[in-house]
Amino acid sequence: MQGSSNWLRVWRAAITSASVGLVLVGCGKRAPAPLTEVVAMKTAKLPATPADPAWKEVPAYDAALVVQDLVEPWLMASSTPTVRVQALTDGERVAFRLSWVDSTLDDLPGAGRFTDACAVQLPQVTGANVPAPQMGESGMPVEITYWSAAWQARANGRGDSIQVYYPNASIDHYPFEARSLAIGSPEQLEMAKRYAPARAANRNEHPLDRPVQDLLAEGPGTLTPMRETRSNGSGTWKASRWSVVITKPLPEVLRGQARSQVAFAVWNGKRQEVGARKMRSVWIPLALGGAR
Numbered sequence: 001m002q003g004s005s006n007w008l009r010v011w012r013a014a015i016t017s018a019s020v021g022l023v024l025v026g027c028g029k030r031a032p033a034p035l036t037e038v039v040a041m042k043t044a045k046l047p048a049t050p051a052d053p054a055w056k057e058v059p060a061y062d063a064a065l066v067v068q069d070l071v072e073p074w075l076m077a078s079s080t081p082t083v084r085v086q087a088l089t090d091g092e093r094v095a096f097r098l099s100w101v102d103s104t105l106d107d108l109p110g111a112g113r114f115t116d117a118c119a120v121q122l123p124q125v126t127g128a129n130v131p132a133p134q135m136g137e138s139g140m141p142v143e144i145t146y147w148s149a150a151w152q153a154r155a156n157g158r159g160d161s162i163q164v165y166y167p168n169a170s171i172d173h174y175p176f177e178a179r180s181l182a183i184g185s186p187e188q189l190e191m192a193k194r195y196a197p198a199r200a201a202n203r204n205e206h207p208l209d210r211p212v213q214d215l216l217a218e219g220p221g222t223l224t225p226m227r228e229t230r231s232n233g234s235g236t237w238k239a240s241r242w243s244v245v246i247t248k249p250l251p252e253v254l255r256g257q258a259r260s261q262v263a264f265a266v267w268n269g270k271r272q273e274v275g276a277r278k279m280r281s282v283w284i285p286l287a288l289g290g291a292r
Contacts, residue, residue, distance in 0.1 A: 029229065035061040035287035038262055040087035046095040047088065049234045050243035055097055058086040063264055065279040069218040070134055074241040075277040079268045083118070083281075087262075089288055092255060095247040096120050098264065105148035105155070105237045106269025110165045114269040116237075118148040120246050121263040124216070124288075126253045133263050133283045144215040144223070144247045145231045151211035152235045160208075212246060220276065252290065262286040 038061045049053040062082050067075045086097040098118050106116045123131050124141045136142035153158050162169050176191035212233040215225040231248035254260050261283040267273040 004170075023137045028083040029251055035059055037089050037287055038063075038085050039243050039287045040094050040289065043195055044287045046090055046093055046247055047097075047243065048095075048247065050230070050245050052100070052245075054088070055086055058088060058097070059087045060282070063281045063284055065264070065266060065281055067133075068265075068280050069274055071276055071278050074125075075273060075279070077218060077271075079271045079273065079280070080266045080279045083264055083266055085251050085264065085284075087286070089250070091289065093247060093249050094288070095245055096262075097245050098242065099241060099243045101240060102237070102242050102268060102270075103240045104270045107153045107237075108165060109150045113114060114272050114274045115269070116242060116269045117147060117267040118242070118244055118246075119144050119146045119265040120248065121265070122251055123261060124251045124252065124253065126260070130261055130283060132219070133281070135220050135223065137219045139218065141216055141218045143226075143234070143248075143251055145212050146215060147212045147233045147235060147244055147246055149211075149237070149242075151213075151261070152233070153210045155209065157197065170182065173216070175232060195265070224254075246263055250288075258288055260286045 020085050039059055043054070044052075063085050064082055065078075065080055067078055069076060076197055077182050077223050080102070082100065084099040088095045098120075100118075102116055106114060109115055121133075121135070121142050121144045123136070124143050125131065129140075131137050131140035131142050135144070144222070158164060162171065164204050174195065176188060177193075178196050181188040181191060210229065210232050212229065212231050214229040215229050217223045231246060233244060233246045235242060235244035237243075263281050265278045265280045267278050273279070
């Protein structure tokens with residue numbers, strides 16, 4: 001009996017080893033090592049949406065985020081620890097796909113409301129020294145493309161009126177909606193500015209047809225809209241996760257270059273993050289034009 005038991009143990013061990021060997025053979029290639037930089041792979045056509053199948057073939061980099069605690073108003077409690085980044089480039093433009101966990105959809109602006117958002121930052125200058133990752137520095141500007149969930153909802157067709165933001169609000173009359181003023185006429189537009197001075201004076205008014213805005217900065221407190229927003233974006237929230245594609249022109253100094261840096265920021269509306277209160281990354285190495 002003892003001999004039979006030993007033989008049975010040996011036989012079971014052999015079967016187990018063979019099974020493991022078959023599993024390993026069936027697995028094929030080893031899992032690729034984690035990326036140590038963001039690799040913008042070369043492609044002829046940039047995908048415009050996060051659901052495009054082209055992203056399935058693009059390696060991802062998990063960028064660590066830290067609280068913005070260098071300038072007031074600070075963010076002292078961490079909210080979004082990482083953002084997953086993928087990138088593609090056609091040599092003139094670059095598309096970044098950002099994905100991060102967010103348990104709530106916050107895309108409705110208003111008093112006391114904060115919306116989800118993200119941003120991509122690239123240096124506008126090259127040299128031995130890179131600009132400070134905290135929105136650049138004097139004489140060393142950075143280009144920032146900012147995406148907002150509220151702007152995305154409007155680009156998707158949601159209205160932009162007080163009735164949309166506050167369904168129970170009651171309004172007697174707006175002077176610029178008088179019947180004597182033809183909708184869209186110069187007179188009507190001028191009247192609308194007169195009775196909506198905050199909107200007319202808002203330097204950060206973004207393009208109405210897209211959910212992003214191109215900005216320029218040379219340090220905290222210097223954020224300025226660029227003359228024209230040439231970037232675009234698309235974002236979706238599903239299963240407690242945002243997936244956003246930001247497509248932007250490469251800064252002139254980076255065209256034809258093989259390497260640069262990139263930085264990211266994420267805002268969680270539920271956590272009342274807005275403006276300087278955000279989660280941000282440091283500069284991350286960016287490899288441009290890797291082969292697919």
